[in-house]
Amino acid sequence: MQPLTFKMRALLFLYSTQNLLGCCLALLGLGMFFTGIIADWWFPIVAALYAVAWLAIPADKELELQLQSESSQSSLTDSVDALIRESKSRLPHEAVDGLHRIQSILQDLAPKIFSGEVAMNYVSLLINAVNRDLPQTIKNYLHLPTAFATMHVIENGKTCKQLLLEQLHLLETQLGKIATDIYKNDADSLVINGEFLKEKFHTVSFIQ
Structure with missing residues (x-):
């Protein structure tokens, strides 16, 4: 821990x-x-x-x-690895592709999340998304027979497979937005630091 x-x-x-x-x-x-x-x-x-x-x-x-029990880079990424490994044989390939994209986002973010540089609200959202929302979404789908999930229309003309892909896309989009916000803060800090360095090392000419 x-x-x-x-x-x-x-x-x-x-x-x-x-x-x-x-x-x-x-x-x-x-x-x-x-x-x-x-x-x-x-x-x-x-x-x-x-x-x-x-x-x-x-x-x-x-x-x-x-947070302490879940706050490690390995626990965050390993949980998604395990989820993919245990469920990919029963998931549509599009869903597996979506899980790999989510995994990629988390692998990039994990070092920053647990460095103490990221706002607490982002940390909480990411931990809940990975340890609660994502597994529950997959679990709900895996409870269904494959034929039923693929062929039977249940809501707004959509099958369970389509609803699963929509929910995974929503999670991926939200994680992507969080990543963008975090990286934007880093980019803003870089710009501010650049302006500071320009000001600090600006050569003042006394010759007109």
């Missing part, structure tokens, strides 16, 4: 219910100080209000444990 990075732990703390409520109560205490309701001992009172929220709400260890 790979330990969470410092940045990941910091984000978990900042977005925790304990911290958010604690900040609200602390701001309430500051508001009472600035409006003259309290004067002496204002700092201990503000700190105590924050502590009340921290102690009153149990720590959300479930999310941290989930």
Whole structure:
């Protein structure tokens, strides 16, 4: 089990219910100080209000444990490898091709996801997509007899095979959008760094 990075732990703390409520109560205490309701001992009172929220709400260890148990590059990509290996013989070849494309996206993203450089919401979306949404989609399809899934129309004139391909395409599209957002942030950082270097090493001429 790979330990969470410092940045990941910091984000978990900042977005925790304990911290958010604690900040609200602390701001309430500051508001009472600035409006003259309290004067002496204002700092201990503000700190105590924050502590009340921290102690009153149990720590959300479930999310941290989930992320920690799943937060490794190998676990993310290996789960898709296993899914393809175990299901490809019963899936349409188009679906297998879609799974390979999803696998390729994840292989490129995995090193960045667990480096601590990616926003927590992206990490959560990717982990849920790989460990929950994708397996459940495949599982639902594999419960059906092949002939029924291929030939029987069940919704909006579409067969189960067509619905499966649509759902896989939706997952692939969403993962692609997440990847684009992450890479765009990197590209923006590169542009900003380039501008900084130009400014830093710009040669100033004193000769007119």
